[in-house]
Amino acid sequence: MSAEKPLEGKIGIVTGVANHRSIAFGIAKAWHAAGARLIFSYQGERLKEGVAKLVHEHFGEDTPLCELDVASDESIEGFFRFVAGQTPRVDMLLHAIAFAPREPGTLEGHFSEIGREAFRSSLDISAYSLIALSRGVAPLMTGGGSITALTYHASRCVVPNYNLMAVSKSALESCTRYLAYDLAQRETPIRVNCISAGPVQTLAARGVSGFTTMLKLYQEKAPLHRSCTQDELGAMAAYLASDAAAAVTGQVLYVDGGYSIMGM
Numbered sequence: 402m403s404a405e406k407p408l409e410g411k412i413g414i415v416t417g418v419a420n421h422r423s424i425a426f427g428i429a430k431a432w433h434a435a436g437a438r439l440i441f442s443y444q445g446e447r448l449k450e451g452v453a454k455l456v457h458e459h460f461g462e463d464t465p466l467c468e469l470d471v472a473s474d475e476s477i478e479g480f481f482r483f484v485a486g487q488t489p490r491v492d493m494l495l496h497a498i499a500f501a502p503r504e505p506g507t508l509e510g511h512f513s514e515i516g517r518e519a520f521r522s523s524l525d526i527s528a529y530s531l532i533a534l535s536r537g538v539a540p541l542m543t544g545g546g547s548i549t550a551l552t553y554h555a556s557r558c559v560v561p562n563y564n565l566m567a568v569s570k571s572a573l574e575s576c577t578r579y580l581a582y583d584l585a586q587r588e589t590p591i592r593v594n595c596i597s598a599g600p601v602q603t604l605a606a607r608g609v610s611g612f613t614t615m616l617k618l619y620q621e622k623a624p625l626h627r628s629c630t631q632d633e634l635g636a637m638a639a640y641l642a643s644d645a646a647a648a649v650t651g652q653v654l655y656v657d658g659g660y661s662i663m664g665m
């Protein structure tokens with residue numbers, strides 16, 4: 402490991418790349434630049450071609466990638482069988498996955514209208530998946546490891562329209578703390594943290610009603626008068642995966658131009 406390449410020799414799993422705007426793509430670039438070798442997942446045939454092209458162009462033709470639908474235990478098992486066939490050891494995993502069905506109340510309108518099935522699937526895909534992926538990767542983290550998930554400030558206060566995703570993010574952050582406690586007890590401890598990102602223009606973000614207004618609010622109110630960039634999120638994720646963060650676990654680290662510290 403060198404100062405310029407703090408992740409040299411490390412192997413990382415990257416989930417959640419949909420296209421070049423994805424936060425996961427920014428983090429993959431930062432992990433790769435820091436010296437890591439990467440294995441990617443994509444969700445379903447619909448994304449396969451696009452993600453494969455992007456990954457092979459940026460990270461090399463021989464970069465492994467495999468389908469992963471976190472709503473299916475079978476798919477998760479198949480994914481980790483694939484990973485184990487590629488490498489005997491994994492050092493870090495990125496969870497950059499979120500979903501809420503478009504229904505009354507879920508991402509706009511009245512929160513009180515959210516239906517049971519929408520609630521179940523959003524919590525399952527956006528939060529339970531962190532437990533399932535952590536359990537899947539733990540046996541491969543034979544030299545210890547670092548798991549990082551993406552969250553948003555609406556987990557702890559009301560951001561109109563973020564509705565169901567806010568509840569899913571609260572659950573994700575709580576899962577992060579309990580997993581951090583649990584996985585620290587292993588012979589080779591695994592750290593688990595969240596990055597709380599300010600708004601970034603991505604596919605998932607466009608699903609939240611009023612997203613452009615949110616970005617404007619950050620320009621007006623955040624101490625740094627802006628949200629954050631994909632590269633800045635990458636830099637935080639590279640830090641969390643590195644030995645510099647060896648004593649950091651169970652935390653939610655904000656990369657949001659400081660917006661979250663404001664009371665008004």
Ligand code: NAP
Nearest residue numbers: 417419423424444470471498499551600601603604605606
């Ligand atoms: P994105 O590019 O749309 O990435 C979201 C990813 O989740 C997509 O690759 C999506 O695949 C995947 N996904 C959804 N359901 C899945 C499933 N069942 N199995 C596997 N993958 C699934 O958007 P993003 O903004 O970069 O989102 C990444 C993370 O950052 C999310 O957790 C999001 O909540 C969080 N975040 C985003 C912002 C922001 O402003 N953008 C701010 C704070 C936190 P499909 O496209 O096929 O659904």
